[in-house]
Amino acid sequence: MQKLTLLKGAVTAMFAFTACASTAIASDITVGVSSDVATMEPNGSGSDSNLSVMANIFDGLLQRNSDGKLIPSLATDWERIDALTWRFTLRQGVKFHNGNDFTVDDVLFTFNRLTNPEISNFVNFGAQIASIEPLAGNPWVIDIKTHQPVAFFSQNLPQIFMMDKESTQDRSPGDVGQNPIGTGAYELAEWIKGSHVALAANEDYWGGAPAMDKVTIRPVTEASTALASIMSGSVDILQDVPVSSIKVIERNKKIDVLKTPARRSIFLGLSNAEGQPGSDVRVREAISIAINEEQIIDKVMFGAASLAAQVPDPATIGYNPDIKRPVFNPSKAKALLKEAGYADGFEITLTGPNDRYIQDEQILAAVAADLAKVGIRVNVAAKPKSIVFKELQENKLEFYLLGWFDGSYDYGRSFDKLVTSVDSEKGTGGWNGAAYSNAKLDKMIRDSAKIIDVAKREKALQALNLASQESFALIPLHYQMDVYAITKNAKFDFKPRPDTWLVFKEVTSK
Amino acid sequence: MWRYVSKRIMQGMVVLFIVSFFGFIIFQFLGDPAIAMAGQYATQAEIEAIRVSLGLDRSIYIQYFNFITNALQGNFGISYVTRLPALELVLQRLPATIELAIAAQVIAIVFGVLLGVLVAAFPRALLSKFSVVGSLFGISLPTFAVGILLILFFAVEFPIFPPFGRGELITLPWGWETGFLTWDGLKHLVLPALTLGLLQLALLFRLTRSGMQEALRSNYIRTARAKGLSRFPILFKHALRNVMIPVITIIGLQFGQLVGFSIVTEKIFQWPGTGNLLLSAIFDNDFPIVSTYIILIATLIVILNTLVDITYAFLNPRIRYD
Numbered sequence: 050m051q052k053l054t055l056l057k058g059a060v061t062a063m064f065a066f067t068a069c070a071s072t073a074i075a076s077d078i079t080v081g082v083s084s085d086v087a088t089m090e091p092n093g094s095g096s097d098s099n100l101s102v103m104a105n106i107f108d109g110l111l112q113r114n115s116d117g118k119l120i121p122s123l124a125t126d127w128e129r130i131d132a133l134t135w136r137f138t139l140r141q142g143v144k145f146h147n148g149n150d151f152t153v154d155d156v157l158f159t160f161n162r163l164t165n166p167e168i169s170n171f172v173n174f175g176a177q178i179a180s181i182e183p184l185a186g187n188p189w190v191i192d193i194k195t196h197q198p199v200a201f202f203s204q205n206l207p208q209i210f211m212m213d214k215e216s217t218q219d220r221s222p223g224d225v226g227q228n229p230i231g232t233g234a235y236e237l238a239e240w241i242k243g244s245h246v247a248l249a250a251n252e253d254y255w256g257g258a259p260a261m262d263k264v265t266i267r268p269v270t271e272a273s274t275a276l277a278s279i280m281s282g283s284v285d286i287l288q289d290v291p292v293s294s295i296k297v298i299e300r301n302k303k304i305d306v307l308k309t310p311a312r313r314s315i316f317l318g319l320s321n322a323e324g325q326p327g328s329d330v331r332v333r334e335a336i337s338i339a340i341n342e343e344q345i346i347d348k349v350m351f352g353a354a355s356l357a358a359q360v361p362d363p364a365t366i367g368y369n370p371d372i373k374r375p376v377f378n379p380s381k382a383k384a385l386l387k388e389a390g391y392a393d394g395f396e397i398t399l400t401g402p403n404d405r406y407i408q409d410e411q412i413l414a415a416v417a418a419d420l421a422k423v424g425i426r427v428n429v430a431a432k433p434k435s436i437v438f439k440e441l442q443e444n445k446l447e448f449y450l451l452g453w454f455d456g457s458y459d460y461g462r463s464f465d466k467l468v469t470s471v472d473s474e475k476g477t478g479g480w481n482g483a484a485y486s487n488a489k490l491d492k493m494i495r496d497s498a499k500i501i502d503v504a505k506r507e508k509a510l511q512a513l514n515l516a517s518q519e520s521f522a523l524i525p526l527h528y529q530m531d532v533y534a535i536t537k538n539a540k541f542d543f544k545p546r547p548d549t550w551l552v553f554k555e556v557t558s559k
Numbered sequence: 560m561w562r563y564v565s566k567r568i569m570q571g572m573v574v575l576f577i578v579s580f581f582g583f584i585i586f587q588f589l590g591d592p593a594i595a596m597a598g599q600y601a602t603q604a605e606i607e608a609i610r611v612s613l614g615l616d617r618s619i620y621i622q623y624f625n626f627i628t629n630a631l632q633g634n635f636g637i638s639y640v641t642r643l644p645a646l647e648l649v650l651q652r653l654p655a656t657i658e659l660a661i662a663a664q665v666i667a668i669v670f671g672v673l674l675g676v677l678v679a680a681f682p683r684a685l686l687s688k689f690s691v692v693g694s695l696f697g698i699s700l701p702t703f704a705v706g707i708l709l710i711l712f713f714a715v716e717f718p719i720f721p722p723f724g725r726g727e728l729i730t731l732p733w734g735w736e737t738g739f740l741t742w743d744g745l746k747h748l749v750l751p752a753l754t755l756g757l758l759q760l761a762l763l764f765r766l767t768r769s770g771m772q773e774a775l776r777s778n779y780i781r782t783a784r785a786k787g788l789s790r791f792p793i794l795f796k797h798a799l800r801n802v803m804i805p806v807i808t809i810i811g812l813q814f815g816q817l818v819g820f821s822i823v824t825e826k827i828f829q830w831p832g833t834g835n836l837l838l839s840a841i842f843d844n845d846f847p848i849v850s851t852y853i854i855l856i857a858t859l860i861v862i863l864n865t866l867v868d869i870t871y872a873f874l875n876p877r878i879r880y881d
Contacts, residue, residue: 088641095598166609173601226643243831277710277722435590435844476602
């Protein structure tokens with residue numbers, strides 16, 4: 050060992066031009082992320098990896114603090130006036146990076162653009178808005194009316210970033226998508242696509258200049274390269290540490306590993322069409338207790354996951370603390386299958402992505418192995434997400450794996466996509482991959498949409514969630530964990546956010 | 560000669576046409592970009608509206624026809640994911656890929672040919688035995704394994720080179736961003752270029768070695784020796800010159816492949832080139848990027864191969880093309 054260390058020192062010293070041994074200035078931070086920034090069109094991508102960067106350059110009317118709580122941003126105050134109307138008071142004296150003033154015109158301009166699919170990834174949100182009008186005599190207060198009552202309207206606003214009307218309308222979409230002009234705490238300094246995004250502090254930020262002067266965001270998509278990036282000190286923080294590398298990194302004395310519960314849950318969906326085994330609720334229960342989820346978390350997820358008893362995470366409105374996860378019990382599962390008339394089991398195809406969720410393909414294999422033990426012969430069809438998501442939208446799968454979390458923190462909205470019966474006219478059941486249908490649950494979700502009172506609505510959604518879990522509409526497996534690796538000698542304090550966004554104005558220097 | 564050149568160009572066009580068509584057909588099996596474009600909460604009707612606005616509801620032949628007619632006018636469409644012009648996105652990434660391929664090529668030529676000559680001349684030297692065995696590894700080790708091993712060794716264990724990325728760049732007057740002109744850029748280039756060039760280095764080494772072995776046994780070399788010429792002029796001036804013709808052919812043909820096959824290397828080293836762009840585009844169903852990439856790279860390879868054939872004809876006038 051001693052010899053090896055000596056050799057190492059010698060070899061390293063031989064090369065006088067030794068690599069970037071972090072000579073970083075105190076207020077300089079480099080972060081490795083797992084997917085590339087797609088676009089600088091702030092509302093052009095709803096993926097969290099893109100929103101994460103946009104949240105530094107732009108501001109929404111509202112924002113979330115690092116605990117996920119809704120707080121003022123470009124709107125200082127907001128309230129729901131009636132079922133259809135939301136009132137916002139705009140912040141005065143805010144300037145865009147190009148010196149233009151932020152006004153009500155910019156708000157109107159931003160929301161109007163959302164319905165154009167060529168530039169917006171929030172078409173559905175934009176289409177909910179019926180009108181936006183400034184209050185008579187006060188251009189700093191606006192009323193936004195929606196077509197239908199949307200209980201979670203304000204919850205979406207941290208994702209909608211305000212753009213400068215004057216400088217945006219005259220530029221081509223290609224220019225707007227590469228040269229962002231926002232009101233945010235950082236300005237874009239450089240964007241080398243596929244390599245890095247460099248941000249520079251906006252000293253005139255309305256919320257005060259951020260502590261970090263310079264931020265570099267570097268995509269590192271390959272797992273082994275990501276590991277090398279943090280081990281070699283090329284990045285100060287690595288987001289989305291590959292679970293298989295956690296142990297290796299934990300052994301390194303110069304690096305801290307930080308695990309926080311992620312919002313995303315992983316679950317299974319199963320058809321209940323007539324003639325399908327899943328039409329018998331005993332079969333659904335049997336499947337849910339035949340899967341040894343603790344072992345999956347331990348062996349497949351390397352401990353970086355926690356048991357899920359329901360689909361929404363605790364922060365979501367509709368999360369019901371009373372729901373208990375059924376206990377793993379393969380012999381009871383066998384008995385249930387026998388009762389349901391499947392003493393010899395049955396054959397079924399389990400479809401899921403192999404490039405979307407942490408260890409997704411391995412989870413599929415583990416589920417198949419567990420179900421084989423109770424006699425269910427599972428054919429695993431692991432495919433790229435681009436194909437699986439298309440098949441899910443066609444609602445013709447028998448059995449599938451999906452992951453989900455709701456950016457609006459409202460289970461009602463997710464439920465409509467995941468469990469409500471497929472109805473393309475009403476726009477429900479889009480992600481209900483096996484066309485599960487349950488009239489009782491359909492009625493409960495319809496009724497809940499009419500409730501305006503926040504507390505009553507939450508109660509209704511909790512009841513809905515419980516009823517759905519009692520009929521095993523979806524079979525939850527686990528919540529993922531967000532894993533970060535941070536260099537120990539970092540000169541800053543970084544706190545991960547539940548939405549996985551990297552909001553650098555929250556980072557303070559040590 | 561000119562008849563030959565024009566014939567080659569015509570053939571190239573046909574190849575491009577076929578390549579682009581198959582490239583396009585594959586999309587039918589790759590999922591539906593409208594789902595991602597509409598956003599997670601879009602309704603079925605909103606997704607369908609986007610499908611119609613992109614023309615994805617039409618038959619594949621009409622889609623292909625529209626694509627080709629637009630492409631011939633230089634319009635490759637807008638990327639579905641980034642919502643930026645596809646051609647611009649691919650062209651922005653091209654310098655990185657071409658510089659990586661050039662660096663890999665230079666490494667392969669310098670070390671491959673040099674070692675080939677030396678090993679043929681001094682077969683008993685330790686270096687020779689090592690090189691012959693080493694070349695087997697170069698040919699048989701998969702690129703990703705080489706890349707990962709190089710990173711672990713030269714960037715993590717012995718931090719001599721940076722593990723990934725392209726380093727500091729300088730923008731040349733016509734917009735080409737180069738990493739050749741900065742120390743940092745060159746340092747970033749070493750590991751990925753070695754990874755990409757290793758296979759070709761091994762091939763060139765073996766090709767040069769066997770050519771040299773044959774040449775060194777031939778009469779004119781024996782004569783030169785008998786006349787008292789010293790060793791190195793014989794090796795590099797007389798023998799190598801005759802060996803170089805097949806070597807140059809291979810180099811020309813392989814350069815296109817270095818550009819096209821840099822995908823794995825780019826992925827491992829997070830190299831911001833076209834290969835990396837292609838991978839993320841396939842991952843995200845970004846068809847316009849994929850088709851633009853296929854057409855651009857196919858064009859490049861066809862042009863290179865044609866040039867090689869033409870140069871070959873000039874270099875070796877004994878060869879006739881009719």
